[in-house]
Amino acid sequence: MADDMDISADTPEQSEVMASNDDPRGTKRKATDELLGNAPRRIKALSQTVVNKIAAGEIIVAPVHALKELLENAVDAGSTSIEVVVKDGGLKMLQITDNGSGINKDDMGILCERFTTSKLKTFEDLASIGTYGFRGEALASISHIAHLSVTTRTKDSDCAWRALYSDGKLIPPKPGGSAEPKAVAGRQGTQITVEDLFYNVPSRRRAFRNTNEEYSKVLDMVGKYAIHCDGIAFSCKKHGESSMGVAIQSTAKTIDRVRQIYGNAVANELIPFKIEDQKLGFKAKGLITNANYSIKKTTMLLFINHRCVESTAIRKSLESVYSAFLPKGGHPYIYATIEIEPHRIDVNVHPTKREVNFLHEDEIIERISDAVQEKLAAVDTSRSFMTQTVLPGAGIPSASALPPTTQASSSRGTAANTPAKPSQTPKRPYENEMVRTDARVRKITSMLPPAASSASGDVFRGLKHNDAPNGEYEDDSQPDYEVIDTNRRVIKLASIRTLKTEVRDQAHEGLIELFGNHTWVGVVDEWRRLAAVQNGIKLYLVDYGAVCFEFFYQLALTDFGNFGQMRLQEPLSIRDLMDIAVELEKNAEIEETGEVQSDWEGVAAQVTETVFEKREMMSEYFSLIINDEGEIESIPLLLKGYTPNLAKLPTFLLRLGPRVNWEDELECFDCIIRELAIFYVPESVPRPVQFTGATQATEGEDSEMTGASDSVPAEIREQIEVSPTSIYKKLVAHTSSRTVVTHSNPDAFPSALKQKHSTGQNLAPEEVGGQAEIDTPCPKCENPVMKFTTVQLRSADEGATVFYNCPNCGYRYNTNN
Template identity: 55%
Template structure:
């Protein structure tokens, strides 16, 4: 039987049906029905209020929105038994109390378009409604113009009577201006969720952490937090306290004494940021990041990782910083409604903004690095060599060395070159003055091996667009799923050594105490593909004036392709191929222009192609083949495969081409046989590889498993070499 209770099935409907069982012909199809509103509301409540700290966060934000200067918090059993927040804000009108806990009732917005300019914490009207479905909620409030306070009780989003037989309408009581919200027996009707909490102490620690974050950020607002039944407060911050004083009070003097302030702003990306970060004298085992975006406490793994990478050059291995970052972005560039608990937000030009902030932090760190303090173990006079197994940290004597004085001894096997201003491998490939080659080719010996392209750019007034396409988000998620964590870390902290072979597109980098050979062609392909996903819909454009004829370019590539084939493969119809490719590009021209800045006219003229990165122009000799490959290699009929295949072809087009070997090397060409145009292209590619591509890999490349297999080779390990030299 497919389902149902039988004599042989005492468990009834709980018995699983085997895979090869078929439904009985008499079994009716299950009908689709609407869930009971109470079930819907409880599901929504479970998404928004995950733990007591999430309820508290919503209540704190409401209190700050109300203009409060004093917020008092009381918790019992980690907020599960009781969570009470009292503020001195503007209060709630009596007539509004009937709507207070209904879902999607708010004073913050009136239309969906208001989300593009939202500047308050709350806006959806779901917090109190959700709490009322999973707890007993009481609100006592008094406005400045009211003669008395009003108290109301709520259950399942509606006014409820405080006791059986009593009316549910708000009741007048004595009270002070402001609002007091009491949440009792949180998750009383969701026993599974309530049993999942480990201990009240853990939940209270989370509450203290959240209150501390808002206490540091909300200038001019005083906070107190304590456990019910205790006379002393667990946290108390005065309204007039400065940000430094608040950090000192919450996180201790060891953090506050090492803080440096920074500011960053850029009108082009529509943001301004300020904050406090610790200098190189302070480090802890785990990064503490207090991040506020448009004054909302949020989390961002991207920003956290970028800050950690910035500090990696200043802190010892395993050391992490403390950082408070207040980031204000033009509300039109921020999507605040991407997470049920508002824990995350998405915003445009994330990479550029994060890079600007981290550059400012690094500048500040380099300015104060002269006062850095190092800690090392010392030996008593006459003591023998150190034991290879060090004693516990608590038993280690510590000595401080100022940077201007003595420095601790270092293990020679760990002495590696990390100064990127030192001479690169690339600079060693040059002619020496007076050599036969230098005299033969005259001034050519003084040519630089790398130099930037002379490119003119124009700024567009086009507003950046926020990508909401599920297909693009799915492609981004695929990249993250394939991430190779160790290799990503190597790229994010590497030191560029130099280009090794332009013909095979090989470069050397140093990662820690290891030397790696990188296939920068393969790596650039991964980078440009990821860049296409990140900047989707916001590409610049390389314009052609006069425009190019698509048909001529595709025909040129098709003939070249045919000439490279052998036998019967050379019999394909060039005209037919050209017609199909050109017609497909013209047919999809609106989509290509909107998403990729790829402009083709109805007459078949090519006006522009996507610009992925400034300072580098792809080899336009590859343009005909790029256009030809767009025909058969792009899956035009399905959205996600179409975007993926197009971006992969675009990445292939942007990858630097293989160049002739330099004169004098193995397989090298004679200097006089290398055209002037190729020599200039080599200079531009060298410059781009060192100054654009590898810095970009360091800042934003997600190294994938495929890149680890085919694009990276470890060629040296300093510790291994040191052991070899020790034996010599």
């Protein structure tokens, strides 16, 4: 029946439609079809609008590509702060605000035209290009597929200027109005707002169904540039929300930027690498995870000449290196930045600039892989694996230490046998349960004037640090470091093994977690050496003097026989140092008893002789170099980047005499290591004088106190890990329990009490005039007896505070003696 139907056109319009359907243009010709009339088709030039839209679709494939172009422009403008606001994954709105140099008003007319740029003049300039952008197509492409507005102000301009763009041209805010830039209020820099991305390309717009996925890509891109661009603050958030997806301060170090974006699990396992080859014309550096860390998919941040790119060859090569160190299916985290001489690289090989070509690619990749291989092999001494024992009815072991919220296993401690749970989308925590930004990113003291350098270091200025062999990587902030490549000595002394075993046996799991994943808040009381640290959502008060003592004791024990050296520019006579120490002890004894009762000169002479006789042993195991004239040439370096208060050196040497049993190996090493730890503990700030009337501290004193408030160096704060059970109650107090941290710094107390204090021992109540129990009713529950708990020393003139607890209700009570 269908073959007999009349399919003729009844109207001219239908005839036109039928004719158009016969035209094969724009449709796929079947193999059986024949060309109409065998006539060649005419070639016509595409309109400029079509050309621009095609080019825009190649350059801006997704919102993240538009963001990348705008971020690079902001960095090229010399910005120190970049803010990103995103709505609907960047499709509805993408706003980038910077504080860079801005755009001249006279250039705004051609700002969004294709191939207009301030970074390139001739094609030959590509051989020496040093900026991110160079083609001048980013803004032009965006203007063809989105509504674009630009607000900018230069340093010399009296106001900001705002303009709207469409298809590369200025357009008026309202039909019939002027398209010229409008004067508006604004700060120096540029704000670019991209709205309704792909509004005129519906097929592309429909391809983005999940806006959260696009937002995740935006966060990832911002995070990459935030890690790489030192000295620039980055922030990124969703429109209308107060919480930040990314928030990095300009003063944050690279490793802290990684910690903020990827977490402690990555940052705690990072090791640096660095390589340079002048023959191949490149240098590379970065941070890579060690063999203790692995994930299901490689996370790689690759920058070549500071441009974020992708390289399958480099990725596969590094993954091949890691395959020998990681368990099957494990992959690393890699951040690498490669700088290649500009004339050896071609950056114009991909529309989105995500790929580059460079000379000697295979040789450069091989050199980088070899450098990573060496680093991994050097630290491949131990690994931690998460395991699961499949036993019917087996329970999950729990750490009986701190509150339940802090019982997660430390990334650098012993791996917990916790079964893996199915991955779930994490729920957004309530504001009161949110772990706040790491204080290492920015301290409150960074907003204050720089503190004057301490006068106590003037006597011993100009130390040369010789880091061997436990200091591997360089730190530009520490001058005059000399790295000597030597093999790490393996110490097999039974006495050292015994001391290490004692430390491990006394380890407190809760404190390992606390100090392994803590956030440094700041010093609370410089005089009593009290500091606040955060773990999760809980705040703790610690005696950082006792914590640092334990840290340096364990550090010295771990690196025994492998210390670095701090070389003195001019050797110091042991006899002269003894004279200083004797004078200090005499003054302390006169203040305590009113007269000198001890033969300090005789003690000093004996110590001088003993230390000189033992100089070979002190040099071999402790890096304390003493020449034949009895002069100290270098002292031990326990922690690179941290120099102890060298004013304590005379007292350190004097204490090596009567406090060290030179006849017993274990006691000798233990005492010397403890004295070395005491030497390295940061000094407390003297108690401020109580001024009367209108007397005030001078500006210099204020600056000194400001510097003292950061008296615990970052090198110590970031590496404290293990604390023994014996010092748990003496070092840490949860702020909600109204307990007080004990053992401050009693400089004026008798030496016996000071010694017990410095080594973290408890003081008995009778030693400071207290009692084990007092017949004082508890103010809270009226229990008749209060029992002694702890002692807090203040000074010899003011005595001590003895603390009692009610055994019935736990109420805290103290009395000043």
